[in-house]
Amino acid sequence: MLKVNSASLVYQDQGRDLFACREVSLEVRENEFLGILGPSGSGKSSLLYLMSGLKTPSSGQITFDGKPLSGMDDASRANLRLKEFGFVFQQPYLLGYLSAIENVLVAQPSGGTIESATDLLTNLGLANKLHRLPHELSGGERQRVCVARALMGNPRVIFADEPTASLDHKNGVAVVNLLNDLRGKGALVMVTHDPTMLERADRIVRLVDGHISEPD
Amino acid sequence: MSVRSVDPPAAKTSTGRRVLTRPLAATTYLLRNAGKSIPLTAVIVLAVMLVAGIISMINSIPLSIRVIYNYSREFTGITPRGDAAKTQPILDEIKKKSPIPIERIIVCRTTATVVQSIVGKWPFYIAGLEQNDLQYYLDRQGSKSLEGRLPAAGKPEAVISRPVAQNLGLKLGSELLGPEKDDGFSPNSVKVVGIADTERWVMLTSIEYLQDFHFPPIDIGILCAPTPAEQSKLDLWAEKYFKGRPVAVLAYHQVEKDTNDMFATLYQILNVVIGTLVLVITTMMGMLMNIYQSQRLVEFGLLQALGYTKKQLLSRVVIETVLVVVFGWLLGLVAAYGLLNVAKRTLMDPKAFALNVLDPVAYAYSIPLPIAILIVAIATVVLRFRKFDPIGVVERRIV
Numbered sequence: 292m293l294k295v296n297s298a299s300l301v302y303q304d305q306g307r308d309l310f311a312c313r314e315v316s317l318e319v320r321e322n323e324f325l326g327i328l329g330p331s332g333s334g335k336s337s338l339l340y341l342m343s344g345l346k347t348p349s350s351g352q353i354t355f356d357g358k359p360l361s362g363m364d365d366a367s368r369a370n371l372r373l374k375e376f377g378f379v380f381q382q383p384y385l386l387g388y389l390s391a392i393e394n395v396l397v398a399q400p401s402g403g404t405i406e407s408a409t410d411l412l413t414n415l416g417l418a419n420k421l422h423r424l425p426h427e428l429s430g431g432e433r434q435r436v437c438v439a440r441a442l443m444g445n446p447r448v449i450f451a452d453e454p455t456a457s458l459d460h461k462n463g464v465a466v467v468n469l470l471n472d473l474r475g476k477g478a479l480v481m482v483t484h485d486p487t488m489l490e491r492a493d494r495i496v497r498l499v500d501g502h503i504s505e506p507d
Numbered sequence: 508m509s510v511r512s513v514d515p516p517a518a519k520t521s522t523g524r525r526v527l528t529r530p531l532a533a534t535t536y537l538l539r540n541a542g543k544s545i546p547l548t549a550v551i552v553l554a555v556m557l558v559a560g561i562i563s564m565i566n567s568i569p570l571s572i573r574v575i576y577n578y579s580r581e582f583t584g585i586t587p588r589g590d591a592a593k594t595q596p597i598l599d600e601i602k603k604k605s606p607i608p609i610e611r612i613i614v615c616r617t618t619a620t621v622v623q624s625i626v627g628k629w630p631f632y633i634a635g636l637e638q639n640d641l642q643y644y645l646d647r648q649g650s651k652s653l654e655g656r657l658p659a660a661g662k663p664e665a666v667i668s669r670p671v672a673q674n675l676g677l678k679l680g681s682e683l684l685g686p687e688k689d690d691g692f693s694p695n696s697v698k699v700v701g702i703a704d705t706e707r708w709v710m711l712t713s714i715e716y717l718q719d720f721h722f723p724p725i726d727i728g729i730l731c732a733p734t735p736a737e738q739s740k741l742d743l744w745a746e747k748y749f750k751g752r753p754v755a756v757l758a759y760h761q762v763e764k765d766t767n768d769m770f771a772t773l774y775q776i777l778n779v780v781i782g783t784l785v786l787v788i789t790t791m792m793g794m795l796m797n798i799y800q801s802q803r804l805v806e807f808g809l810l811q812a813l814g815y816t817k818k819q820l821l822s823r824v825v826i827e828t829v830l831v832v833v834f835g836w837l838l839g840l841v842a843a844y845g846l847l848n849v850a851k852r853t854l855m856d857p858k859a860f861a862l863n864v865l866d867p868v869a870y871a872y873s874i875p876l877p878i879a880i881l882i883v884a885i886a887t888v889v890l891r892f893r894k895f896d897p898i899g900v901v902e903r904r905i906v
Contacts, residue, residue, distance in 0.1 A: 393530040
C-alpha cells in the first residue's frame with residue numbers, strides 16, 4: 292500500500308549535508324500496526340513526514356497505491372493527507388475555539404457526520420465532554436480528541452508521531468490501545484522511543500542515525 | 508469548498524447541544540474570538556470615523572460660506588461702475604435685450620455688516636428694498652411665515668431670516684446696525700422688527716432708509732427670472748452681454764467658484780494629511796494583522812499538516828479579513844454619521860453653520876482605507892504563508 296524506496300532526507304547545515312534519513316526502504320501493509328522505534332534524533336519523525344507527504348525526499352521515492360507522492364502537486368498531496376491519512380502528533384494540538392466534537396469534525400471538511408464524531412469520542416471515553424473546549428480538558432483527554440480526529444473518516448493509514456510523549460505512561464498506553472482498537476481496517480504507523488508502547492505492534496523497525504538498523 | 512463557507516452550518520448532537528458541522532467557516536473564528544476580532548474591527552471603525560469626520564468638518568467651511576450666500580441663487584445682480592446714474596438705463600436695456608424672460612426687476616441699495624462664519628467674521632449685505640418688493644423678495648427666498656412685521660419706509664428697521672437671527676443671537680427688538688457698531692454701522696439704531704422663517708440668510712430694510720443714511724448712493728438692479736433654470740441662463744447671458752462694459756454682474760456661480768478657489772490650497776493640504784493618515788493607519792493595521800495572524804500559526808500549521816492546502820487556508824483568512832474590514836468600514840461610516848450629527852447639533856446648529864452629515868465626498872474619502880488595509884493585511888498573510896512550514900508547528904519549533 293505505502294512503500295518507501297531508498298528514501299533519503301538531507302538538510303544543509305553550514306554547507307554540510309546532514310542526513311535525517313538515509314536510503315530507507317520499508318513497506319506499510321494494509322491493516323497492520325507498524326512500529327518505528329528509535330532514540331531521539333534517529334530520524335523517526337522525519338521518516339514519518341516523508342511517508343505522509345509532509346516532506347519530499349531528497350532522493351528515493353515514496354509511493355501510495357503505486358503512485359509516487361513526489362509526482363503529486365501540493366494540493367493532491369494535501370488531499371491525500373486529508374482523505375486517506377490520519378495524524379496524531381506529539382503534542383495534542385487542537386483548535387482552542389472549537390469544542391471537542393468540532394475539533395474532530397475538522398478532519399472531515401466536506402461535512403463529517405456528527406454521529407460518527409460522537410461515536411468516536413464516546414468510544415474514547417469522552418461522551419460527557421463533547422462540547423468542552425480544549426482548555427477545559429486534561430492533557431490525556433486532549434490527546435484522545437486528537438485520536439478521534441485522526442480516526443474520523445476511517446483513514447487507510449494513521450500516522451502517530453510519539454503520541455504518548457506528553458502523557459504519563461498509563462495514559463500513553465491507554466491512548467495507543469485506543470488507537471489500535473479503533474483504527475478499523477486502517478494501518479497504524481507509530482514512531483516512538485518507548486518500546487513498551489509497541490507491545491501490540493505487528494512489526495517493529497528500528498531506526499538509528501537515519502538508517503533502518505534491524506527489521507523485526 | 509467548505510473551509511471557505513462564510514456561515515457556519517450547525518446541527519445538534521444527541522444531547523441537544525449545537526455543533527458546527529463545518530467548524531472552519533469564516534465567521535467561526537471571528538465570532539468565537541471576539542476578544543481579538545472586536546479590537547481589530549474597532550481600530551478600523553475609528554480610522555474610518557476619523558477620516559470621514561475630518562473631511563465632513565473641513566467641507567463644512569466652504570459649504571457654510573456658500574449657504575450664507577445662497578440667497579443670490581434667486582437673482583442676477585447688476586450694478587454700474589463709475590457712474591451711479593447708469594442703473595436705470597442699464598435696466599431698461601436689459602428689459603429690451605434679454606432673451607430670457609424676467610419676472611421682476613427690483614431696484615435696491617445695500618450696506619454691509621458681518622455675520623459669524625465658520626472661519627470668523629464674514630461680510631454680509633443688507634438690502635434696502637421698496638415696500639412692494641419686500642414680501643416678494645422674502646417669498647422668493649422661500650419664507651414660509653414672518654414673525655413680527657416688515658420694515659416701514661424710511662424707518663431704522665430691518666427684517667432678518669431665522670439663520671441670521673440664530674447666528675448673531677438676535678430676536679425681535681434687537682439692534683442689527685447702530686452708531687456704536689464698528690462691524691455694522693448706521694447713524695441710527697436699526698432694530699429687528701421681523702424674523703422670516705426661511706433657511707436662506709436674509710437681511711432687509713427699506714430702500715428709503717439706506718438712501719437717507721448710507722453710502723455709496725448706487726442703486727443695484729436685481730433681475731428675477733421665473734425659474735431657477737432661467738435664472739442660471741440669465742446669469743450667463745448678463746455676464747456675456749456686459750463683458751467689457753463698466754457693469755458688474757453678480758451671480759451665484761461666481762460665489763461657488765470664488766469659494767472653491769479660496770479653499771483650493773486648503774484642500775491640497777488636506778489631501779496630503781489624509782494621505783498620510785491613510786498610510787499611517789494602513790501600516791498600523793498591517794502590523795496588527797500580522798500580530799493577529801501570527802497568533803494563529805499553530806492553527807495554520809496543524810490544518811496544513813492534516814491536509815488543508817495553503818490556498819484553502821489563505822482563502823479562509825482572506826474571507827475573514829474582508830469580513831472584518833468591510834464590517835469595520837460600514838460600522839465606521841455609521842459611527843461617523845453619528846459623530847457628525849452630534850457635532851452638528853452641538854457645534855454647528857447653534858451658529859447656523861452648515862454641516863452635511865451625509866457628505867458623499869467625506870464617505871468616499873474613507874474608501875481607500877479598507878482597500879489599503881485589505882491589501883496590506885492580505886499581502887502580510889501571503890508572505891507569511893509562502894515561507895510557512897507546518898512541520899515547524901507540529902514539531903513544536905514554531906508555537
